[in-house]
Amino acid sequence: xxxxxxxxxxxxxxxxxxxxxxxxxxxxxxxxxxxxxxxxxxxxxxxxxxxxxxxxxxxxxxxxxxxxxxxxxxxxxxxxxxxxxxxxxxxxxxxxxxxxxxxxxxxxxxxxxxxxxxxxxxxxxxxxxxxxxxxxxxxxxxxxxxxxxxxxxxxxxxxxxxxxxxxxxxxxxxxxxxxxxxxxxxxxxxxxxxxxxxxxxxxxxxxxxxxxxxxxxxxxxxxxxxxxxxxxxxxxxxxxxxxxxxxxxxxxxxxxxxxxxxxxxxxxxxxxxxxxxxxxxxxxxxxxxxxxxxxxxxxxxxxxxxxxxxxxxxxxxxxxxxxxxxxxxxxxxxxxxxxxxxxxxxxxxxxxxxxxxxxxxxxxxxxxxxxxxxxxxxxxxxxxxxxxxxxxxxxxxxxxxxxxxxxxxxxxxxxxxxxxxxxxxxxxxxxxxxxxxxxxxxxxxxxxxxxxxxxxxxxxxxxxxxxxxxxxxxxxxxxxxxxxxxxxxxxxxxxxxxxxxxxxxxxxxxxxxxxxxxxxxxxxxx
Numbered sequence: 001x002x003x004x005x006x007x008x009x010x011x012x013x014x015x016x017x018x019x020x021x022x023x024x025x026x027x028x029x030x031x032x033x034x035x036x037x038x039x040x041x042x043x044x045x046x047x048x049x050x051x052x053x054x055x056x057x058x059x060x061x062x063x064x065x066x067x068x069x070x071x072x073x074x075x076x077x078x079x080x081x082x083x084x085x086x087x088x089x090x091x092x093x094x095x096x097x098x099x100x101x102x103x104x105x106x107x108x109x110x111x112x113x114x115x116x117x118x119x120x121x122x123x124x125x126x127x128x129x130x131x132x133x134x135x136x137x138x139x140x141x142x143x144x145x146x147x148x149x150x151x152x153x154x155x156x157x158x159x160x161x162x163x164x165x166x167x168x169x170x171x172x173x174x175x176x177x178x179x180x181x182x183x184x185x186x187x188x189x190x191x192x193x194x195x196x197x198x199x200x201x202x203x204x205x206x207x208x209x210x211x212x213x214x215x216x217x218x219x220x221x222x223x224x225x226x227x228x229x230x231x232x233x234x235x236x237x238x239x240x241x242x243x244x245x246x247x248x249x250x251x252x253x254x255x256x257x258x259x260x261x262x263x264x265x266x267x268x269x270x271x272x273x274x275x276x277x278x279x280x281x282x283x284x285x286x287x288x289x290x291x292x293x294x295x296x297x298x299x300x301x302x303x304x305x306x307x308x309x310x311x312x313x314x315x316x317x318x319x320x321x322x323x324x325x326x327x328x329x330x331x332x333x334x335x336x337x338x339x340x341x342x343x344x345x346x347x348x349x350x351x352x353x354x355x356x357x358x359x360x361x362x363x364x365x366x367x368x369x370x371x372x373x374x375x376x377x378x379x380x381x382x383x384x385x386x387x388x389x390x391x392x393x394x395x396x397x398x399x400x401x402x403x404x405x406x407x408x409x410x411x412x413x414x415x416x417x418x419x420x421x422x423x424x425x426x427x428x429x430x431x432x433x434x435x436x437x438x439x440x441x442x443x444x445x446x447x448x449x450x451x452x453x454x455x456x457x458x459x460x461x462x463x464x465x466x467x468x469x470x471x472x473x474x475x476x477x478x479x480x481x482x483x484x485x486x487x488x489x490x491x492x493x494x495x496x497x498x499x500x501x502x503x504x505x506x507x508x509x510x511x512x513x514x515x516x517x518x519x520x521x522x523x524x525x526x
Contacts (some may be wrong), residue, residue, distance in 0.1 A: 051426040052433070054481035060473070062522060063216025063267065063485030065443055067500060068224075069244055074504035075490035076123045076204045078244070081134060081192045082176070085121035086243050090177075095119055107242035108188035109178055118178040122150055122192060124166045126206050127506030134162040136192040137199075142181035144190075150174035162192065168504075190242070202254070203261065206505060210489070211262045213522055216297065218267035218442065218485050223249040225269045225302040228310040233278045252282060256289045266290065267297035267362075267442075267485065270344045272304065272311035279344050283351035292355070299362040299390070299442065300344045304337040305330075305372055315340075334372050338363070338379040345385040360387045364442055367391035370427045377435050389432040390440045392487075393421045394447035395472055402450075404458040410448075411464045415471065422475050429480055439480065443487040445469070445514070451495040460498040462513065469517035477521075486518065 067073050069084045078084060087098035087109055098118060104110050109118050125132060136144070137159045146152050146162055149172055154161045164174055181187045191199065211217060220226070222244075229247055237248040244250040252268075259266040268286065270279050286296055301311045312333065319325060319332030345361040352359040363386045365373035373391070377383050397417045402410055425439075432439035446468065450456050459465070476484055491500035501515040509516055 049430075051430060051479070054479070058481040060477040060481050061215040061483045062473075062518065063218060063265075063483055064211065064214040064489050064501075065218045065220055065485055065487040066211070066222055067488040067491045068221040069250060071121045071123045073491050074124070075207060076126055076505055077207045078123070079193045079197045079201055079204055080190075081122040081125075082120050082190060082242070083244055084123045085175075086245050087178075088119045088121075090117050090119055091115050104186075104188070106188070106238075106240050107246075108186060108190075109181055110186055111183040112178070112181055118181075119147065119175045120178070120190075122148075122162075122164070122174040122176060124149075124164070124172075124174060125194065126204070127168070127504060127508075129166045129168045131163065131165045132194060134164055134192050135195040136160050136162060136176065136190060138187050138190040140182065140185045140187040140189075142187035143179050144187065145177045145179055146175065147177055148172065148174040150176065188242075203258065208258070208262055210505075211258065211264060213519075214264055216267055216483055216485055217255075217259060217262070217264045218269075218297070219250070219255050220269055220302050221488070222255060223269055223271075225249075225271065226309055226311075228272055228301075228314065231271045231274050231278055233281045236278075252285055253289065256286060259294055260289075260291045263291075263294075265295045265297060267299065269299050269302055272301040272314065272340070274344075276343065276347060279347045280351065283348045287351050292358070295358045295360060296352075297360045297362055297388075298345070298348050299364055300337070300341045303364065303366075303392075305334065305364075305366045305369070330372070331375055334375040335379050338376045338382045341376070342380065342382055342385050349385065360438075361385060362388050362390050362440070362442065364390045365428070367393050367421065367428065368424050370424065370431055373428055373431045377431070377437070383435045383437070386437060388438040388440050389428060389435075390442040391425070391428050392443035393425045393441050393476070393484075394444060395421055395468065396447045399448055399450040399452070399455065399459075402455060403452065404454045406455075407458055407462055407464075410459060411462070411468070414464075414468045418468070418472050418475055422479055425476070425480050429482075438482060440483040440485070441476075442485055444476075444484050445472075445486045445488075445499070445501075447497075449497045453493065453495060456493050456495070456498050460493050460514075461511070464513075466513035466517045469514050470520065473517065473521045 067075070069077060071085045087103065088095040089098045098109065102110055112118060133153070139158065144160060149165045151163045152160055153163050166172060176192065178187055231248060235248060237244065237246045237251040239251045239253050241251070244254060255266060255268070270282065290296060303309055304312050304315050306312050315336045316329050316333035319336035320329060322336065324335040325331030341363050348359060348361060363376050363382065365376055373389055377386065377389065395414065395417050397410065397413055399410070429439040448459055486501065488499040490502050490505055492503050501518060502512045509519070
């Protein structure tokens with residue numbers, strides 16, 4: 001277990017562990033799919049015509065996928081330190097998620113059973129780690145204590161002051177704990193923040209500063225797209241929720257607000273299970289509240305080609321049931337995806353009918369299996385309702401059989417890995433151009449996954465990772481020159497992958513080789 005994971009281990013709900021395992025299986029499956037598709041198509045790739053260079057006016061714009069909001073991901077997004085966590089239940093022997101029956105419609109604890117308390121993790125502020133006082137204010141009557149590196153200094157009616165003393169040590173965490181609440185007037189509307197920030201400010205300025213440097217923000221993990229949950233407009237997440245870790249994801253209003261405050265273009269994913277009413281109301285809300293100067297990217301689901309995901313499995317079941325694709329499962333899956341893309345994009349086209357130049361309708365496909373893109377774009381009139389074909393041009397390298405003493409061999413293989421993914425990028429770009437569409441990346445960056453955490457740490461922190469990203473971005477800029485939405489913002493090194501450009505918010509730039517290369521590229525040093 002990595003240091004950053006261990007630091008938050010007591011605070012991670014059981015379903016986060018399931019998420020980590022799912023991501024690990026996904027990463028391994030993606031590598032296998034990529035390897036199979038690459039081998040099966042190697043001949044056709046080698047026989048490609050010389051790819052056309054990007055047009056002179058084309059530009060590489062870097063975007064970022066924001067990693068999930070859970071507190072163990074170590075990036076304070078909200079000034080209220082509890083917005084990125086949930087209520088737990090404790091009776092002195094570990095924590096479990098608080099039963100929904102004990103929460104009100106906004107997620108505040110309605111009552112406590114005898115002997116029961118309600119811990120709630122606090123998001124630790126960004127580095128540099130230092131002692132800081134936090135002011136908590138709340139409505140209702142009850143009693144709140146604290147734990148971990150949080151200590152109650154003072155308290156009064158409806159408020160308390162906490163002293164946070166984070167050091168970055170392993171197993172470190174902080175939480176408040178509701179030990180009593182009046183069912184007739186329960187404790188609610190808790191706001192715990194550094195008093196240096198105003199009460200009416202929602203987002204941490206360091207987070208906004210980080211995001212502002214990216215042209216596009218993709219909200220896949222904020223929206224919890226891969227859960228493929230049932231959704232309805234009536235039960236969507238709200239800003240008034242006590243947590244933004246709802247089963248419906250973060251509130252649409254918060255995602256719009258981040259785009260407005262940073263001047264970045266938002267990339268939203270319509271849930272695969274969303275009905276037309278949900279999609280239309282989502283589009284209308286974005287049209288109403290998003291700065292009209294911003295461009296909105298819209299995609300249906302995430303990786304509906306990837307059979308590790310529930311939505312992809314559902315698409316295949318539906319496609320076969322509808323007798324699509326001549327009985328071929330993958331073709332049926334892609335045609336069903338194309339059908340649903342058309343439905344969603346027609347709605348967004350109607351909502352943005354007066355400003356179509358501010359809408360990018362995205363169809364996504366498997367990077368190392370370009371045939372899938374052709375199936376999607378050539379089904380019925382899909383191409384009419386799509387502006388861009390997107391894939392995920394990851395730098396993939398199989399780490400099986402390697403250890404932390406094999407770094408020279410691993411980094412020696414990186415140029416070949418980059419060239420491999422760029423050839424597929426050129427092939428996908430050619431398919432997009434054939435249909436008069438842009439080619440962009442919905443995700444990108446390194447895809448070096450291993451359960452050997454010593455190896456993972458060594459690879460990710462090696463200064464040569466800076467060179468890998470510099471070469472990768474330079475090749476993309478030279479040969480593709482379009483939107484590259486990197487995955488992802490901030491995340492610890494873990495056995496399910498090391499996706500973050502940095503491991504924790506505030507990490508010194510000289511310790512973040514991936515982010516250092518990105519910043520250099522953004523500054524024009526290409």
